[in-house]
Amino acid sequence: MADRTIAVIGGTGDQGFGLVLRWAKAGEHVIIGSRQQQKAEDAAKKANSILGGAFTVSGMENPKAAAAADVIVMSVPFAAHVDMIKSVHDSIKPDDVFIDVVVPLSTAVGGPASTALAVWEGSAAQQAARLLPSHTKIASAFHNVVAEALQRIDREVNSDVIVCSDSQEVRKVGMELAAKIPGVRAVDGGRLENSRIVEQVTALLIGINIRYKVSDAGIRITGLPTTG
Amino acid sequence: MADRTIAVIGGTGDQGFGLVLRWAKAGEHVIIGSRQQQKAEDAAKKANSILGGAFTVSGMENPKAAAAADVIVMSVPFAAHVDMIKSVHDSIKPDDVFIDVVVPLSTAVGGPASTALAVWEGSAAQQAARLLPSHTKIASAFHNVVAEALQRIDREVNSDVIVCSDSQEVRKVGMELAAKIPGVRAVDGGRLENSRIVEQVTALLIGINIRYKVSDAGIRITGLPTTG
Numbered sequence: 001m002a003d004r005t006i007a008v009i010g011g012t013g014d015q016g017f018g019l020v021l022r023w024a025k026a027g028e029h030v031i032i033g034s035r036q037q038q039k040a041e042d043a044a045k046k047a048n049s050i051l052g053g054a055f056t057v058s059g060m061e062n063p064k065a066a067a068a069a070d071v072i073v074m075s076v077p078f079a080a081h082v083d084m085i086k087s088v089h090d091s092i093k094p095d096d097v098f099i100d101v102v103v104p105l106s107t108a109v110g111g112p113a114s115t116a117l118a119v120w121e122g123s124a125a126q127q128a129a130r131l132l133p134s135h136t137k138i139a140s141a142f143h144n145v146v147a148e149a150l151q152r153i154d155r156e157v158n159s160d161v162i163v164c165s166d167s168q169e170v171r172k173v174g175m176e177l178a179a180k181i182p183g184v185r186a187v188d189g190g191r192l193e194n195s196r197i198v199e200q201v202t203a204l205l206i207g208i209n210i211r212y213k214v215s216d217a218g219i220r221i222t223g224l225p226t227t228g
Numbered sequence: 229m230a231d232r233t234i235a236v237i238g239g240t241g242d243q244g245f246g247l248v249l250r251w252a253k254a255g256e257h258v259i260i261g262s263r264q265q266q267k268a269e270d271a272a273k274k275a276n277s278i279l280g281g282a283f284t285v286s287g288m289e290n291p292k293a294a295a296a297a298d299v300i301v302m303s304v305p306f307a308a309h310v311d312m313i314k315s316v317h318d319s320i321k322p323d324d325v326f327i328d329v330v331v332p333l334s335t336a337v338g339g340p341a342s343t344a345l346a347v348w349e350g351s352a353a354q355q356a357a358r359l360l361p362s363h364t365k366i367a368s369a370f371h372n373v374v375a376e377a378l379q380r381i382d383r384e385v386n387s388d389v390i391v392c393s394d395s396q397e398v399r400k401v402g403m404e405l406a407a408k409i410p411g412v413r414a415v416d417g418g419r420l421e422n423s424r425i426v427e428q429v430t431a432l433l434i435g436i437n438i439r440y441k442v443s444d445a446g447i448r449i450t451g452l453p454t455t456g
Contacts, residue, residue: 159450162432190342194435197431198432204390205449207422208415216451217449217452218451219450224445
């Protein structure tokens, strides 16, 4: 999959930008998507500057970014989730993989980030599955790695990434992309519906960050085979 | 708190029995509670035999066990949760600490253990809080350590225990009891309402056990201060 292109919708945001840096550094073709062309281009310029010039992150409006990509990663605040899904809806091709990173934090309605909303469909990822074309291959992942850890590209990320999807093939793509981030171990999280648990863990980790006065609490699953 | 006595309601069950062994081995006074006096006594005899005679686990009917204890640990299947709470309701004294270990797995209604039920109050622990006397000091903990790991008393448990309570003092008691188990690190999980996330993680871990063909997947929180 050397010619794979990844579009990060919301790639100008903290976590999306961190993912952009990590994947570009790993040699992936990455497009930053934003609502505005100019903001996308500015963020791409910034990414290329941080990465040192040998990489070619580009910037596009979200629908164009999605149309140009094979893997579409949705990394936006929950308050923007539905709108952003609608904006890329018609850009998704049958073979594309869609990876949802969104966590329904209560901040979307003015609440604390250490609590989460109950989403009617069960999770943000299942909400996406309901709204996207029925052929869309959906996974959810990267909820539990914080922006700060992703953006410190000279350091390993000390966390597992739990990947959920109803398709083993799609889950594998998500796990491959997780494993591209140094320090991250990809864990098979099973069906997409399990995303409801993985998403909510983010709220728990944010509360732990607050109580322990740290900024990058993550999780590791213990007891797995070392080859896992 | 050398004279503290812990009653494990449901201490004849796999996880409860594992907790009994670990705490008795750490020098705590432990009572196994069961619906039937004889079953409680048999389990206590078995525990003392496993522990090698230097320890004195005793067995009582649940209400008597709760009445004789300072710390009441509720470790029963979710299907029995409400009944067991009612059975110890009148035995709980104002200074007692009540620690709920129960996970609302879908097995309670014939579903798979890799999924969980939504509890009206938000979690099993919050359900307990609603049903117990208003003076009860409640924490929730130990959801993510499996029976198998607890019962192998010659080996460390490779998992954190996240402890939730609305009272810092009560949370501290839960964290102390967690730290008595070799290998376990106690993590401050914040308010009791966060138990809804911690409980559901158990279903995720059970699914991971199944997919990875292991039996004791647990979790570690990363990024905490080493003294944490």
